[in-house]
Amino acid sequence: MSHELNTADRPRWMGVGRSAEQDSHAAAAAAARAAVVGADPKLVLVFAAITHDPAAVQEGIREVVGEVPVLGCTTHGEIGPGGPLDGSVTVAVIGGTGFTVTSAIAQQVSGRQREAGVELARAVNRADRRPYRALLMLTDGMIRDQETILRGCYSVLGASVPLFGGAAADGWRMTGTYVMADGKVLTDAVAAVMIESDAPLAVAVRHGWRRLGTPMIVTGSENGRVLTLDDRPALDVYLERLGAPADAYTDVNAFVDFALPRPIGVQRRSGVEARNVSTEIDLAGRTIGGGSSIDLGGLTWVMEGDEESILAATDAACRDVREALDGREPIGMLTFSCAALRAVLGDEGIRKEGAHLEEAAAGVPFAGFYTYGEIARVRGIDGFHNQTLVVLALT
Amino acid sequence: MVEAVAALQIQQLVELLAVVSSLPDEAAAVVGAAERAAQALEAEVAVVIIDRHIAAAVGFPAEEVPEEELFAIADRQLDKLSVPDVGDCYAIAAGWAGAHPGHLVLARYDEGFSVEETNLIRGMARLLELTLTMHRTLAAEHEMRQRSERQAAENAELLASLQQRQRLLEHLSGIQRAISLRQSLPEILESVTDATQDLLGDEIVALWLREPGDPDRVRLAAWRGMREEVARRLAPVPLTEAGVAGEAILADGLVTNQGQPSTLTVDLVPGRQTIAMAAPVRESGVVTGALLVASCEPQRQFGDADTQTLRAFAEHVSLALTDAKTVDQMRQAYHDSLTGLATRGLFLERLTQQLSLAAREGVGLALLFFDLDHFKEVNDTLGHAAGDQLLMTIAHRVKEQLRGSDVAARFGGDEFAAMLWDVGAPGDGFAAAVADRLLAAIEAPVPLGERAVRVTASIGIAYANVGETEPGPLMRRADLAMYRAKHGGRGRAEVSAED
Numbered sequence: 001m002s003h004e005l006n007t008a009d010r011p012r013w014m015g016v017g018r019s020a021e022q023d024s025h026a027a028a029a030a031a032a033r034a035a036v037v038g039a040d041p042k043l044v045l046v047f048a049a050i051t052h053d054p055a056a057v058q059e060g061i062r063e064v065v066g067e068v069p070v071l072g073c074t075t076h077g078e079i080g081p082g083g084p085l086d087g088s089v090t091v092a093v094i095g096g097t098g099f100t101v102t103s104a105i106a107q108q109v110s111g112r113q114r115e116a117g118v119e120l121a122r123a124v125n126r127a128d129r130r131p132y133r134a135l136l137m138l139t140d141g142m143i144r145d146q147e148t149i150l151r152g153c154y155s156v157l158g159a160s161v162p163l164f165g166g167a168a169a170d171g172w173r174m175t176g177t178y179v180m181a182d183g184k185v186l187t188d189a190v191a192a193v194m195i196e197s198d199a200p201l202a203v204a205v206r207h208g209w210r211r212l213g214t215p216m217i218v219t220g221s222e223n224g225r226v227l228t229l230d231d232r233p234a235l236d237v238y239l240e241r242l243g244a245p246a247d248a249y250t251d252v253n254a255f256v257d258f259a260l261p262r263p264i265g266v267q268r269r270s271g272v273e274a275r276n277v278s279t280e281i282d283l284a285g286r287t288i289g290g291g292s293s294i295d296l297g298g299l300t301w302v303m304e305g306d307e308e309s310i311l312a313a314t315d316a317a318c319r320d321v322r323e324a325l326d327g328r329e330p331i332g333m334l335t336f337s338c339a340a341l342r343a344v345l346g347d348e349g350i351r352k353e354g355a356h357l358e359e360a361a362a363g364v365p366f367a368g369f370y371t372y373g374e375i376a377r378v379r380g381i382d383g384f385h386n387q388t389l390v391v392l393a394l395t
Numbered sequence: 396m397v398e399a400v401a402a403l404q405i406q407q408l409v410e411l412l413a414v415v416s417s418l419p420d421e422a423a424a425v426v427g428a429a430e431r432a433a434q435a436l437e438a439e440v441a442v443v444i445i446d447r448h449i450a451a452a453v454g455f456p457a458e459e460v461p462e463e464e465l466f467a468i469a470d471r472q473l474d475k476l477s478v479p480d481v482g483d484c485y486a487i488a489a490g491w492a493g494a495h496p497g498h499l500v501l502a503r504y505d506e507g508f509s510v511e512e513t514n515l516i517r518g519m520a521r522l523l524e525l526t527l528t529m530h531r532t533l534a535a536e537h538e539m540r541q542r543s544e545r546q547a548a549e550n551a552e553l554l555a556s557l558q559q560r561q562r563l564l565e566h567l568s569g570i571q572r573a574i575s576l577r578q579s580l581p582e583i584l585e586s587v588t589d590a591t592q593d594l595l596g597d598e599i600v601a602l603w604l605r606e607p608g609d610p611d612r613v614r615l616a617a618w619r620g621m622r623e624e625v626a627r628r629l630a631p632v633p634l635t636e637a638g639v640a641g642e643a644i645l646a647d648g649l650v651t652n653q654g655q656p657s658t659l660t661v662d663l664v665p666g667r668q669t670i671a672m673a674a675p676v677r678e679s680g681v682v683t684g685a686l687l688v689a690s691c692e693p694q695r696q697f698g699d700a701d702t703q704t705l706r707a708f709a710e711h712v713s714l715a716l717t718d719a720k721t722v723d724q725m726r727q728a729y730h731d732s733l734t735g736l737a738t739r740g741l742f743l744e745r746l747t748q749q750l751s752l753a754a755r756e757g758v759g760l761a762l763l764f765f766d767l768d769h770f771k772e773v774n775d776t777l778g779h780a781a782g783d784q785l786l787m788t789i790a791h792r793v794k795e796q797l798r799g800s801d802v803a804a805r806f807g808g809d810e811f812a813a814m815l816w817d818v819g820a821p822g823d824g825f826a827a828a829v830a831d832r833l834l835a836a837i838e839a840p841v842p843l844g845e846r847a848v849r850v851t852a853s854i855g856i857a858y859a860n861v862g863e864t865e866p867g868p869l870m871r872r873a874d875l876a877m878y879r880a881k882h883g884g885r886g887r888a889e890v891s892a893e894d
């Protein structure tokens with residue numbers, strides 16, 4: 001599949017190619033060939049299903065593009081023109097004269113998240129820079145406390161550089177995700193690339209969840225887990241508020257099915273942030289939590305969303321990113337959506353999400369994947385999200 | 396809707412303290428404080444200045460920290476800060492004096508800082524100052540201990556300092572929890588005076604608050620170590636006669652006095668007070684009182700750590716006062732002030748949400764409408780106070796008959812509604828059984844003064860149809876069913892004929 005764009009009148013370009021072939025090497029090569037739609041490719045991003053061999057994927061790409069930096073990761077579904085796919089290799093290539101890219105890898109990140117963030121930011125922060133920049137990061141989805149990696153980056157780069165990216169996924173197997181960079185297949189690692197451009201870049205983030213009823217106060221928390229809400233076991237309060245079926249109280253799988261589309265909302269100054277509570281389950285202790293912390297005293301809400309609200313958020317994120325570009329037509333977009341949203345949307349819903357993206361893209365190539373966590377820092381210092389859609393637009 | 400802004404702020408303050416206290420040294424603590432402050436305020440920039448040096452700066456590229464501009468903001472000569480590639484940001488600073496004066500500076504792009512946020516930042520600066528003093532005390536003691544082998548006494552001091560920090564954290568968390576749990580304001584203020592006394596170890600602690608209608612007078616809101624009978628009966632006194640507390644309010648700053656105690660103090664304090672110190676407290680930014688600590692010990696002096704502790708607790712009182720107002724507004728918006736049940740607005744919101752959930756999940760939902768038969772007669776014969784008491788009792792009984800997933804509301808007058816979740820199909824009779832229980836609970840005699848009154852209710856029941864997501868038709872059916880129950884003889888329930 002190839003999605004070309006007329007690039008003759010533009011110094012910069014982005015192309016997207018996809019292949020559903022089962023052979024990893026062949027699929028990657030085919031996708032890469034389709035994605036190189038201009039001269040002077042600068043950066044290859046690859047999103048491959050967990051069923052593919054990440055080493056063979058990189059070899060296949062290398063065969064087509066030569067010595068261009070290749071960064072990528074495994075997914076819970078690949079996003080691109082033509083709709084979401086499971087089992088594909090989806091490749092985005094950017095190139096042309098107005099880009100500079102500088103990439104770096106941090107390994108053995110767990111336990112030294114902040115240091116790893118500092119390392120990455122220092123490695124990609126050139127003195128002689130182009131006017132517009134964004135740091136794109138692909139992380140192993142199994143790393144906890146990813147916010148701290150971003151803090152490390154922020155301490156070096158400051159507010160001037162938007163951060164964007166996603167946490168690798170493994171098709172919901174939860175056995176291990178992989179980051180690809182420099183021909184290596186990495187775990188417990190982060191690959192980052194500073195994209196510098198002569199033209200503006202924009203990042204946007206949106207979620208499609210609504211608060212239900214009155215707030216609950218976190219009255220007990222420990223190690224990032226919520227022990228009690230309004231002084232009662234958090235898990236029971238959460239399920240009761242949502243009118244959960246009986247088996248969700250006692251059966252792990254039933255709980256996962258129920259909790260996946262119903263995050264907890266944490267009150268922040270500018271709104272409510274969604275926190276997934278379906279990944280670390282504690283039926284015995286009756287506590288709830290996920291990879292990122294929910295603090296004592298916090299105001300929380302049970303939240304729900306549906307196809308309509310999530311698709312509205314998809315549209316809104318695309319609209320935001322275009323508004324931030326002040327009328328400039330993008331040459332391409334990266335669109336990372338949350339793996340947990342698939343539980344709400346279902347296969348039909350994600351096809352609609354794909355159609356909404358396609359409509360918003362209006363002929364502009366786009367690519368991305370379903371993640372285990374999204375990265376978008378636009379304002380303030382926080383940038384790691386759950387259950388959102390994040391978009392980066394290049395011009 | 397009204398957001399519980401203040402509850403969020405007090406949470407942020409305690410989190411900040413928890414973060415900076417857990418960090419091993421001063422350098423790590425200032426960075427931690429800057430990041431936490433930036434996160435709480437959603438600010439792009441957070442800077443800690445100590446002794447005219449930038450101790451931590453978050454938000455600027457490395458080696459591009461605009462020191463002069465930051466100092467100018469700390470000196471209040473600037474209120475905007477240009478951040479590279481972001482633009483002009485609103486800037487704010489909160490400072491502290493003492494042996495190592497400093498400032499916490501924040502800058503945010505999208506919006507200026509509100510009064511509540513300014514309070515929060517001031518509170519953060521106080522806690523940071525306090526924590527830094529503790530870190531320095533610990534470091535100094537650690538150094539001394541390493542230099543000499545006079546172990547025993549110094550170990551004890553070190554331990555005491557660590558315990559002090561732990562206790563401060565526990566007390567502040569306790570106060571924050573009290574505020575979060577919506578305990579009554581007097582209870583919260585009591586816990587603040589208790590904690591202040593425990594931590595500073597002085598005999599006397601008092602919280603003076605301005606009279607709402609007469610800000611030139613103050614009254615004792617909470618106290619420790621005073622003559623109970625005098626304190627309890629004390630009428631509001633003019634600010635000028637309220638001693639150190641009055642001075643702190645008028646000066647809007649910390650005041651310490653070792654002079655002759657005022658006549659009022661002599662009456663209130665059971666011993667001879669030798670020294671007193673007061674810090675102002677604010678509600679939504681306006682000085683509304685003072686927190687005072689005093690001692691009868693002839694040798695007692697207040698050091699840096701003492702003044703900082705007092706200021707920190709005074710900031711907590713400020714947040715509690717501001718929060719109480721916010722919570723009040725929030726409750727008014729959502730809950731019926733008489734019965735505590737949901738308002739019509741909240742009920743409709745929940746009903747709309749649960750209907751769509753029920754439609755999606757295939758869960759049965761029933762709506763009950765009911766009013767009390769002949770309630771007007773109770774009101775007319777026994778008076779409105781008795782009527783109110785009756786409504787409160789009935790509301791309590793209704794709540795007792797429902798589960799956590801159900802919602803009860805008072806729509807006004809003697810009209811009530813209940814939403815029952817997961818009721819199965821209409822034929823199962825679940826909602827009818829709940830209605831029967833409600834009827835029995837409502838009909839039990841209600842003691843009103845020396846009399847016992849018996850009222851009945853008429854209940855209309857309507858089940859949501861499969862896939863029904865609009866609350867309007869369901870409410871109409873429940874209303875009609877209630878009408879039929881009334882006309883069928885009262886004291887009974889009717890299921891909507893359309894179900």
